[in-house]
Amino acid sequence: MEQIGIVEARKRLGTLVSRAVHAHVPVRISRSADEHAVLISEDDYTELQKLRAEREIAEFQDRIDSAGRGETTPVAFETAEQMYSHFGVSHPGERR
Template sequence: MKTDSLGIVEARNKLGVLVSRAVHGHQPTTISRSEDERAVLISEEEYEELLRLREEREIGRVREAIASRERGEMRMHRYESAAQLYSDYGLPVPGDRS
């Protein structure tokens, strides 16, 4: 699928047309603010489909992890608290302002 690419100023000036193309023509547009800051304008329908596919992929991973554990191929680690889990992964605890 071909994706048009526009700078942010040009995209702002054509936003109505770009939204119509995304919704009715299923044509995504890449919008660039800089080389490192890019986003893609897609229809809500396509966005919801991406979320559904992501959820299905994650469910598959969880199911495979459970099956792996049941086959004895994976050792489970039990955490006594969410803070311990976050700490183990080097992540800040949600809501912790320290």
């Protein structure tokens, strides 16, 4: 993956977007020593979100199955936010 600074990314943004969209080449953009972002295509982002959702569903199913086998104690939640927090996953629409 190519890594560039934010100043260079601004200069080359059109090219970087084209490469991300057509060649699926991600670019790591650094703003400072500890601030980084990755430019990817919308298709790649959609796939990433799909994989994340599938992983979270599998984790929930594993925990439900574990409770069904008596390996854990079932827990009741008053809100969806409490449930997501308990399982350590972000609520849909929440930024990670």
